[in-house]
Amino acid sequence: MSKFFSSRLKQTEPYVPGEQPNETKVIKLNTNENPYPPSPEVQKAIQRAANETLRLYPTPTLQELRQTIAKTYKVHQDQVFIGNGSDEVLAFSFMAFFEPGEAIRFPDITYSFYPVYAKLFNVDYKVVPVREDFSLPIEEFYHAEGGVIFPNPNAPTGRALSLLEVESIVHQNPEKVVIIDEAYIDFGSDTAVQLVNQYENLLVIQTLSKSRSLAGLRVGYAIGDKQLIEGLNRIKNSFNSYTIDRLAIAGAKAAFEDGDYFEEIRAKIIETREQTAKSLDNLGFEVVESKANFLLVSHSQVDAEELYNQLKEQKIYIRYFKKPRIQHYVRITIGKPEEMERLLEAIKKHIPKVTK
Numbered sequence: 001m002s003k004f005f006s007s008r009l010k011q012t013e014p015y016v017p018g019e020q021p022n023e024t025k026v027i028k029l030n031t032n033e034n035p036y037p038p039s040p041e042v043q044k045a046i047q048r049a050a051n052e053t054l055r056l057y058p059t060p061t062l063q064e065l066r067q068t069i070a071k072t073y074k075v076h077q078d079q080v081f082i083g084n085g086s087d088e089v090l091a092f093s094f095m096a097f098f099e100p101g102e103a104i105r106f107p108d109i110t111y112s113f114y115p116v117y118a119k120l121f122n123v124d125y126k127v128v129p130v131r132e133d134f135s136l137p138i139e140e141f142y143h144a145e146g147g148v149i150f151p152n153p154n155a156p157t158g159r160a161l162s163l164l165e166v167e168s169i170v171h172q173n174p175e176k177v178v179i180i181d182e183a184y185i186d187f188g189s190d191t192a193v194q195l196v197n198q199y200e201n202l203l204v205i206q207t208l209s210k211s212r213s214l215a216g217l218r219v220g221y222a223i224g225d226k227q228l229i230e231g232l233n234r235i236k237n238s239f240n241s242y243t244i245d246r247l248a249i250a251g252a253k254a255a256f257e258d259g260d261y262f263e264e265i266r267a268k269i270i271e272t273r274e275q276t277a278k279s280l281d282n283l284g285f286e287v288v289e290s291k292a293n294f295l296l297v298s299h300s301q302v303d304a305e306e307l308y309n310q311l312k313e314q315k316i317y318i319r320y321f322k323k324p325r326i327q328h329y330v331r332i333t334i335g336k337p338e339e340m341e342r343l344l345e346a347i348k349k350h351i352p353k354v355t356k
Contacts, residue, residue, distance in 0.1 A: 014116060015113045015116045017031070019031075021317060027315065027316045027335060027339045027342055029332050029334075029343065033215050034269070035333075038213040039254060039255055039258040043251075048250065049246050050247060054247075056246075059249075060237075060241040062244060064249070065249050065253050066082060075193065080222070081232040081233065083222070083244075085220045089205050091117055092236055092239075093205070093232065094118065094121045095235050096232055096235045098147050099123070101124060102145045103125055103145045104123060104124070104145075105125070106127065106128070106150050108127040108130060109134065109156070109325055111151050124146065128141060133288075134159050134296075136154065141172075141173075142172035143173065147173070150179075150181065151181040152181070153187070153188070158184070158290025158296055159288060159291070160188065160189040163194070167192070167195055167199075171199070177202075177203055178202055179204075181205050183209070184291070184293060187291055187293045189291045200228075201225075203223075203225075204222065204224060206221055206222075207221075212255045213265065218248060219252040269293050269334050273293065273294075279344050283299075284299055286299070286300075296331050296332075307330055311346055316343055
């Protein structure tokens with residue numbers, strides 16, 4: 001460790017992303033990417049935007065894209081903030097709304113970037129243990145000292161709270177910001193965006209990486225009360241006023257405008273998820289109920305890490321978390337039907353004891 005590192009850097013434990021194999025002939029089911037390409041309109045829009053205007057800075061206000069998102073969710077454009085991926089929006093939110101010395105709350109099994117940000121920005125936190133079935137005990141998030149953040153659906157479990165349950169947490173924290181991280185909301189849950197006009201303390205964060213097939217474009221956004229959005233803009237403009245480039249703006253706008261394609265693709269993923277869950281159940285796996293584009297599964301007779309390694313040898317990538325409470329599980333992103341069939345065949349062929 002360099003002697004030039006600050007004390008904050010020395011204490012930081014960076015987030016570890018899923019593997020990104022350099023090989024192309026693999027089945028990649030480990031990073032929750034969408035298996036289908038973006039809308040054809042996205043590529044057309046990016047090609048049109050790749051012109052001489054690239055010599056100019058993009059608009060820092062992102063007004064057209066904010067208008068498009070606002071129209072999609074039936075909110076005012078001043079209630080929309082856009083960042084370079086939802087992780088950046090989350091980082092800005094930690095800085096904008098959470099105070100050092102006031103412990104925020106999030107689940108013990110959740111998106112592992114939360115404790116990273118909390119430590120980086122000197123925010124105290126308290127983890128709330130999820131139940132044995134991985135559901136969230138909502139009452140444990142009431143009256144939080146510093147605020148609340150959690151994904152809905154949760155990651156890496158895929159379990160989701162109802163809109164009524166989400167609202168109860170927001171309602172029971174009137175003086176603190178509650179952040180709902182909805183990266184996977186489009187795969188089967190109800191968005192809390194419909195509550196933002198009722199609660200000034202609610203911030204909803206979403207991304208184009210999952211349901212709109214744009215993980216490579218890096219666009220995330222938040223929707224909430226105008227004053228919360230103003231706070232995010234103050235943080236952004238203290239770092240970099242131009243976080244979104246011209247090509248990303250064009251592509252993101254086109255993705256929102258092609259609603260038919262969005263509905264078609266997410267319906268395919270939901271159908272494949274349900275079929276895969278049933279097949280894994282028939283093979284003796286415990287499958288956690290999921291409203292996301294992935295499944296968390298375990299088997300009483302199969303070591304999770306061994307399963308992960310055996311599939312990797314066959315160029316099938318899934319995700320293994322060597323962490324308490326989920327060390328016996330693997331997470332499987334939902335791919336195309338033919339990819340899931342190959343996954344299931346690999347499990348049957350190379351781990352025959354899992355079959356009934």
